[in-house]
Amino acid sequence: MHFPVFDDFYQRFLFLLPFVTNFSPQDRRFTYDAPDQWQFDFPQCGGPEQSPIAITAHKVIPIGLPPLYFGLYDEPFDQLLSIKNNGHTIEFSVPTTVFGERPYITGGLLRGFYETMAVHFHWGSSQSKGSEHLINGRRYDLEVHIVHRNIKYSTVEEARNYNDGLAVLAVLFKVVRTSHSFYQPGLNEVFGSLLHLTEFNSTYTPAALLTLGSLLGTLDRGNFYAYKGSLTTPPCSPAVLWHVFAEVLPISHQELPKFWQLRDRRGRPLVNNFRPLQSLEARQIFQRSPFHEYLWI
Ligand SMILES: [Zn+2]
Incomplete structure (x- = not known):
């Protein structure tokens, strides 16, 4: 007996099978063209406790958070x-x-130890500043994220399922009109690599052997804001204990435009890769500074 409708269905199903079985939400691509649409492919992007946020002094709770240990x-x-x-x-x-x-x-806000996994950046364009977090109403020019995984989870994929899974340190940068480079030798190596990274999927290995701390230069590591939030890219997991440093570091006006020369997978300028602000809702933002620590002694 012959069942043409069934055969047709079966053939279509076989055709689709490899795509269905190999597909996972993490493989789905996203762009910054319409971040408000991310939630339709990645439901957590429309959920609670999202990042980035605007940090304003009058909303901050100055409590005696312990310092971060590096x-x-x-x-x-x-x-x-x-x-x-x-x-x-x-x-x-x-x-x-x-x-x-x-x-x-x-x-800081962390209980236990968080191992460093990766470092990446967010920036704007010649038309727009591009930090993700705002401090006291100001968007800055560049933001670096140092992503850490709670060591009680074995992978980032596992850790992002838990609200204590990840910790991200964020440093904001403000462009300054000076040609000398600042004492942040690690960052200077990264900025110097940008001209080699113009094309999508390109990689570059700077010759210098670095430390992670050299990315931070002379940053005041004792003064930071902290709050509970999410990844700022899909899948937007609400799994991140954010620590945003209060000091804004300088970046030369000769270095910043190197970011705007990069290109995405479609060959278009890779610019404005920052997510719009998310609402704070009932969350609290804490601030730790040496002054507040002194009050608690
Ligand atoms: Zn980021």
């Missing part, structure tokens, strides 16, 4: 960095240090 941050890596243009940002995985383990943090 384990192995100032020890050299045991290999060179491989920086990649992944179409959304430039990013590198953080290697182990000469002590055989990756840098880690604890303190």
Whole structure:
């Protein structure tokens, strides 16, 4: 017997099967053309406790948070960095240090230890500033994110299912009109790599052996805001304990435009890769500064 309708259906099903079985939400691509549409492919992007947010002094609760502790941050890596243009940002995985383990943090809002996984950036364009977080109503020119995984979870994919899964350190940058480079040797290596990373999927390895702390230069590591939020890219998991430093670092007006030269997977300028502000709702923002610590002694 012959069932033409069934055969037709069956053939279509077989045709689709490899796509169905290989497909996972994490594989879906996203763009910054319409971030308000992300939630239709990634439901958590429309959920609670989203990032970034505007941090304003009058909403901040100055409590005696412990300082952050930066384990192995100032020890050299045991290999060179491989920086990649992944179409959304430039990013590198953080290697182990000469002590055989990756840098880690604890303190602040964190209970337990968080191992550094990767570093990436968000920026604007010649028309627009591009930090993700705002401080006291100001959007800045550039924001770097250092992503850490709670060591009680074995992968970032696992960690993002838990509200204590990830910790991100954020540093904001303000463009200044000076040609000399600032004391942040790690960042200067990254900025110097940008001209080699113009094309989508390109990678570049700076020759210098760096420390993670050298990305932060002379940053005041003791003064930061902290709140519970999410990844700022799909799947927008509400799994991030954010620590945003209060000090804004300088970036030369000769370095910043190098970011605007990068291109995405479609060959278009990779610019304005920042997510719009999300509502704070009932969340609290804490601030830790040496002054507040003094009050608690
Ligand atoms: Zn980010």
